[in-house]
Amino acid sequence: MNDGVKLCEWVIIKQDIENDKFKQQIILADYYQKHQLNKYFNQHINSIKEEIRLNKENRNTYYYLYKLEYLVIEQELITNLRKINYSKLSTYLNIFYEIEQLKIKCVTITSLHNDLQLLPLKSILYEQYHNCYTLLKSETEEEYIKFWNELVLVAESIEKADLGLIVNIFYSFCISQLNKNNIVFYEHLLNAYIFSLENNILFEDNDLLLPSHFKNIITISLRLNKLDYAYEFEINIKTIFLKITKKMFITIT
């Protein structure tokens, strides 16, 4: 009977997804991005945007637009290209959020019990993104060290995808500081890379390492006179690369 219940639930979920073509498209776009099918990803994003534009507005319209914008930005961060104007992300999210907020306010007013008021947020992920935001606004080394240490403490409770994104923001911050000749950030950036290696978030889903990360790690290690680390890292990467090549060769044959 449990199997029967599971199958019933699957039918309900499947039908819901079947009826929501935008949800399907978002799932596909996400898949293309995760599997680095960049050509299909770009084609897909453009066609969904056009389709959403041609459809009537509903409660999820801005959420989907926000998700699409987010996927595009994530794609740019992954490929280390920054072209589009990121402000649309906040516009779509704000519209979606404001609509939901107004709904909650309406529900709160119509409720007999006054218990629907917003509670303070107590999420680890919220705190981490909030820290990132404060850091990017303040641009001080003290804040960087404080927030980085906080991240290291809670890293185990954060899922890999989000941890990767947060660490990416820390890399970007370090790089922007290095571009301003703030050389103390060489050490911080190297530590961030070492942390990523230890937490298995530096490599892509297919176990490959982006050339930009590889070059950065070697360059920073050399600039910090950590020749041994640079050498050791290069050897390790070569070993990993050989293993992957062997695995791919076996899979193909």
Added chain:
Amino acid sequence: MKKSKFFELLSSFNKKQLQELSKLIKNNEEENLIGLFNYLSIHIPSKSNDTVFSREAVLRNLYKNKLDEKNYKIY
């Protein structure tokens, strides 16, 4: 039986959902589940009276053939 989650979910299903579920259950190859589904999918849409959904009636229908072979009787 009427209080089980499986029964309540089945009762909420429309024709299209039942067809979809039927395909999944047949692929599942679980003999008892197929039997139970076939029995319920006949009686739920026809809104049969409560006695056909009693535990005894469902079990009698599911295991009738096997029990007959062994000369068992169930009441």
